[in-house]
Amino acid sequence: MVSQQDAAGVARSEAAHHPLDPLSGEEIRRAIGILREAGHAGPETRFVSVDLHEPPKSELASARHGQEFPRKAFIVALDPREHMTYEGVVSVTAGSVLFWRPVPGARAPITLGEYADCERLVRADQRFREGLRRRGIDHPDQVLVEAWGIGPFTRAEDEGRRLVWTLCFYRASPGDNPYAKPIHGLHAIVDLDDMAVVRVEDAGIVPLPPGTGNYTPGSVSPREGLKPIEIQQPAGVSFEVDGWEVRWQNWRLRLGFTAREGLVLHTVGYEDHGRLRPVIHRASVTELVIPYSDPRPFQGWRNAFDIGEYGIGVVTNSLELGCDCLGEIRYFDVELADIRGEPYTIRNAICLHEEDHGIGWKHYDTDLDHAEVRRSRRLVVSFIITAANYEYAFYWYFYTDGAIELEIKLTGIVLTSAIGPGETSDYGTVVAPQTLAAHHQHFFSARLDMAVDGDGNSVYEVETEPVPMGPENPYGNAFRPRRTLLLTESQAQRLIDPLTARHWLVVNPNVTNALGQPVGYQLVPQGNVLPFAHEEASIMRRAAFMTKHLWVTPFAVGERFPAGEYPNQHPGGAGLPEWTKADRPIENTDVVLWYTLGSHHVPRPEDWPVMPVERVGFTLRPFGFFGVNPSLDMPPPGCDEPVEAR
Numbered sequence: 117m118v119s120q121q122d123a124a125g126v127a128r129s130e131a132a133h134h135p136l137d138p139l140s141g142e143e144i145r146r147a148i149g150i151l152r153e154a155g156h157a158g159p160e161t162r163f164v165s166v167d168l169h170e171p172p173k174s175e176l177a178s179a180r181h182g183q184e185f186p187r188k189a190f191i192v193a194l195d196p197r198e199h200m201t202y203e204g205v206v207s208v209t210a211g212s213v214l215f216w217r218p219v220p221g222a223r224a225p226i227t228l229g230e231y232a233d234c235e236r237l238v239r240a241d242q243r244f245r246e247g248l249r250r251r252g253i254d255h256p257d258q259v260l261v262e263a264w265g266i267g268p269f270t271r272a273e274d275e276g277r278r279l280v281w282t283l284c285f286y287r288a289s290p291g292d293n294p295y296a297k298p299i300h301g302l303h304a305i306v307d308l309d310d311m312a313v314v315r316v317e318d319a320g321i322v323p324l325p326p327g328t329g330n331y332t333p334g335s336v337s338p339r340e341g342l343k344p345i346e347i348q349q350p351a352g353v354s355f356e357v358d359g360w361e362v363r364w365q366n367w368r369l370r371l372g373f374t375a376r377e378g379l380v381l382h383t384v385g386y387e388d389h390g391r392l393r394p395v396i397h398r399a400s401v402t403e404l405v406i407p408y409s410d411p412r413p414f415q416g417w418r419n420a421f422d423i424g425e426y427g428i429g430v431v432t433n434s435l436e437l438g439c440d441c442l443g444e445i446r447y448f449d450v451e452l453a454d455i456r457g458e459p460y461t462i463r464n465a466i467c468l469h470e471e472d473h474g475i476g477w478k479h480y481d482t483d484l485d486h487a488e489v490r491r492s493r494r495l496v497v498s499f500i501i502t503a504a505n506y507e508y509a510f511y512w513y514f515y516t517d518g519a520i521e522l523e524i525k526l527t528g529i530v531l532t533s534a535i536g537p538g539e540t541s542d543y544g545t546v547v548a549p550q551t552l553a554a555h556h557q558h559f560f561s562a563r564l565d566m567a568v569d570g571d572g573n574s575v576y577e578v579e580t581e582p583v584p585m586g587p588e589n590p591y592g593n594a595f596r597p598r599r600t601l602l603l604t605e606s607q608a609q610r611l612i613d614p615l616t617a618r619h620w621l622v623v624n625p626n627v628t629n630a631l632g633q634p635v636g637y638q639l640v641p642q643g644n645v646l647p648f649a650h651e652e653a654s655i656m657r658r659a660a661f662m663t664k665h666l667w668v669t670p671f672a673v674g675e676r677f678p679a680g681e682y683p684n685q686h687p688g689g690a691g692l693p694e695w696t697k698a699d700r701p702i703e704n705t706d707v708v709l710w711y712t713l714g715s716h717h718v719p720r721p722e723d724w725p726v727m728p729v730e731r732v733g734f735t736l737r738p739f740g741f742f743g744v745n746p747s748l749d750m751p752p753p754g755c756d757e758p759v760e761a762r
């Protein structure tokens with residue numbers, strides 16, 4: 117064992133430079149090896165995820181440069197013979213299993229390997245093939261079979277099974293868009309553990325739509341007249357990258373990546389005159405749920421948890437220069453584990469670059485006939501995922517004025533179903549002949565473990581109120597912001613209200629700026645929406661986080677995902693609704709903000725056959741964090757000299 121530990125130590129120092137670095141392929145391999153050697157995993161074991169087991173904050177705080185540090189893997193796996201999910205932590209550096217435990221009742225997320233096996237299985241099933249033949253489809257190999265989380269839509273005899281149901285589409289010829297030919301009514305219910313088709317259901321035939329929905333250059337001739345735009349940075353980039361650490365214009369942060377969340381930001385801080393001031397300890401998007409409106413049989417089952425049921429790290433794209441990203445790009449490869457626990461690499465998974473962002477500030481002094489203008493710049497950290505028909509592109513922006521923004525771009529192909537010739541529906545838009553795109557919504561949960569100048573943070577709701585006319589307001593013009601301190605979790609379950617300019621302010625009551633005000637960052641909502649599902653609909657219990665735009669919790673180890681650790685087939689109530697029952701105090705403590713971003717999607721004909729990008733986001737802006745415009749010292753561009761000098 118000693119030699120193994122030595123070997124592990126060497127591998128660790130080669131692989132990781134910081135305790136928050138994502139696991140390398142070698143560390144993944146080592147972790148799985150340790151687990152197997154301890155007898156916890158056999159040939160049947162299916163691995164869901166092998167991610168860094170992040171060190172506790174206390175350990176991070178005491179970590180010193182050049183010091184050795186432990187490396188641990190958090191592993192989720194399942195044994196299909198036992199129908200049991202397991203989770204545990206392996207110390208890669210100590211060569212030992214720290215714990216390994218069954219999670220009774222949990223249904224592990226659907227892995228990519230199972231997703232592919234499920235498609236092959238269903239295509240080969242005689243009952244399914246008969247269903248295809250009834251629809252005049254003789255080529256099962258041209259049928260795209262998607263495995264969807266079944267949620268609560270199971271029967272009594274399904275008890276204990278890990279199930280999915282399938283939606284299928286027909287690729288009439290190679291290269292065609294399968295979503296143009298949704299196969300209506302034919303659904304297989306598949307036990308992923310046994311990898312067996314439990315039953316095939318036929319809710320009735322609707323003919324395939326006639327269109328092709330193709331969007332590639334072969335089927336669309338590109339327009340003319342677009343001259344090239346080239347982004348040039350002749351002196352190179354202004355950011356520095358050291359391993360997974362990024363420094364840019366006073367910003368310092370670390371990048372991370374997990375199978376479930378994709379990109380994670382760690383220890384986001386701002387270097388303010390030589391002093392590194394923390395802002396966010398950890399930020400990521402921790403759930404994504406898409407409830408659909410269509411009430412027809414099976415169509416009403418479509419409620420995907422793209423993060424909790426599948427994971428978005430595993431479906432991250434390899435990005436291409438000039439297509440996904442423009443300019444001087446630094447890419448990061450990430451390493452994940454496949455279903456057998458073997459590491460594999462997604463090349464160019466994370467894109468890092470900087471962008472000019474228009475004017476940052478300006479003033480023209482009329483008397484002096486003199487203008488001062490500064491450009492704004494932002495650092496962009498992004499990744500893009502493909503969740504079957506849909507693409508989600510996640511962009512974290514860091515600005516020269518101290519703001520941080522999350523923008524999520526939604527694109528790809530809307531989910532379709534077939535309807536009869538000439539038919540319409542209240543529950544979707546006809547986007548092509550006989551092709552219905554159901555109304556739906558996308559709810560993201562951004563988890564922001566805040567650390568505004570340290571861990572002692574409080575959250576205020578800030579609204580603006582008019583002042584009653586009277587001695588205090590004789591002209592009726594007065595209005596003022598009203599701050600309400602959110603004291604406990606139950607007080608901190610809030611909705612947006614744009615008409616009162618409602619937003620939330622995270623302050624550190626223990627630290628003041630030069631003006632004597634507590635330092636803070638505002639969470640400023642952009643457009644948002646609430647779910648329209650009935651309160652008794654299962655999705656409202658399973659994804660209860662989406663019923664509020666803001667939740668605030670005190671930081672607690674293990675409170676990572678707003679719909680719980682294992683949302684697959686979960687009846688609901690886990691995660692935020694469960695934790696916040698305790699109504700814990702949240703004043704002057706280490707707080708976590710959970711902000712829900714809702715994108716409301718009534719499909720347009722213009723969303724077909726591939727939809728133009730739609731955006732949702734929010735901004736974190738300094739409010740008293742600096743005490744003065746932090747971009748004051750941006751260097752003048754060439755245009756700032758007095759006009760008379762020209």
Ligand SMILES: [Cu+2]
Binds near residue numbers: 526556557558717
């Ligand atoms: Cu949509």
